[in-house]
Amino acid sequence: MPEAIGELLHLARTIACEAGELVRLRREQGVEVAATKTAPEDIVTAADRESEDLIRERIATARPGDGFFGEESDATASSSGLTWIVDPIDGTVNYLYGIPAYAVSIAVVEGEPDPNTWRALASAVVNPASGEVYSASAGGGAYLGDTRLRVATGKQLSLALVGTGFSYDSRRRGLQAEAVSRLIPQVRDIRRIGSAALDLCGVAAGRLDAYYEKGLKPWDHAGGALIAAEAGAKVAGLHGAAASRALTIAAEPGLFAQLEPILDELGVVDR
Numbered sequence: 001m002p003e004a005i006g007e008l009l010h011l012a013r014t015i016a017c018e019a020g021e022l023v024r025l026r027r028e029q030g031v032e033v034a035a036t037k038t039a040p041e042d043i044v045t046a047a048d049r050e051s052e053d054l055i056r057e058r059i060a061t062a063r064p065g066d067g068f069f070g071e072e073s074d075a076t077a078s079s080s081g082l083t084w085i086v087d088p089i090d091g092t093v094n095y096l097y098g099i100p101a102y103a104v105s106i107a108v109v110e111g112e113p114d115p116n117t118w119r120a121l122a123s124a125v126v127n128p129a130s131g132e133v134y135s136a137s138a139g140g141g142a143y144l145g146d147t148r149l150r151v152a153t154g155k156q157l158s159l160a161l162v163g164t165g166f167s168y169d170s171r172r173r174g175l176q177a178e179a180v181s182r183l184i185p186q187v188r189d190i191r192r193i194g195s196a197a198l199d200l201c202g203v204a205a206g207r208l209d210a211y212y213e214k215g216l217k218p219w220d221h222a223g224g225a226l227i228a229a230e231a232g233a234k235v236a237g238l239h240g241a242a243a244s245r246a247l248t249i250a251a252e253p254g255l256f257a258q259l260e261p262i263l264d265e266l267g268v269v270d271r
Contacts, residue, residue, distance in 0.1 A: 020127075107124075115244045188209075233251055235250045
């Protein structure tokens with residue numbers, strides 16, 4: 001891989017591991033809700049904020065000209081053309097309840113912090129509860145630790161394990177549940193893990209065959225999307241659109257082609 005991208009990958013992985021250890025320690029010490037956001041169910045903990053502060057500080061020290069776009073703090077414009085997209089704890093509700101499926105996700109992209117136009121260069125997703133470290137770089141492949149990841153090919157939709165997620169808005173969540181009820185007879189089964197970053201990494205690692213979700217923010221999918229793509233998955237929206245808030249689908253290309261028209265028919269896209 002180009003030396004510059006290798007350096008970005010090393011930085012993303014190093015900082016994600018440090019933040020992951022902080023998050024793990026704070027979980028052991030006990031977690032309290034610090035605030036709610038879009039709905040009472042949409043929470044932020046003190047650990048979310050502390051994790052993002054640490055990540056922002058480490059990036060600013062190492063690369064002061066880069067931009068920053070995180071979930072819990074104000075965005076910083078880039079003078080270098082690169083922006084770091086950060087979710088300090090993806091799966092905060094899991095974190096609150098002690099469910100071991102939450103992650104620190106860090107990605108660095110070229111261009112504006114817009115998934116419709118950016119080019120992802122490197123990312124790292126760390127699950128502090130399991131100690132697993134996923135990473136990827138553009139053209140350099142995807143890894144779980146030191147193990148190269150490749151999605152399986154030849155999967156039929158009827159035998160596919162499909163991950164998804166739901167909105168915090170109760171009305172939209174009901175509509176999403178209706179869509180799942182129509183999808184589930186056509187697949188092996190559905191999983192709702194509660195962390196988009198880990199779902200996307202799960203596709204890369206073969207723990208899920210496919211994943212889809214609407215309403216994702218850039219920090220929800222930036223890190224995991226590159227990891228899935230570098231493992232051989234197609235990561236996109238409907239009809240050639242980029243993966244974005246409207247819809248994110250990840251699957252091996254042949255399976256993607258089977259799943260996409262069904263999701264289109266179910267009307268799962270966020271309009």
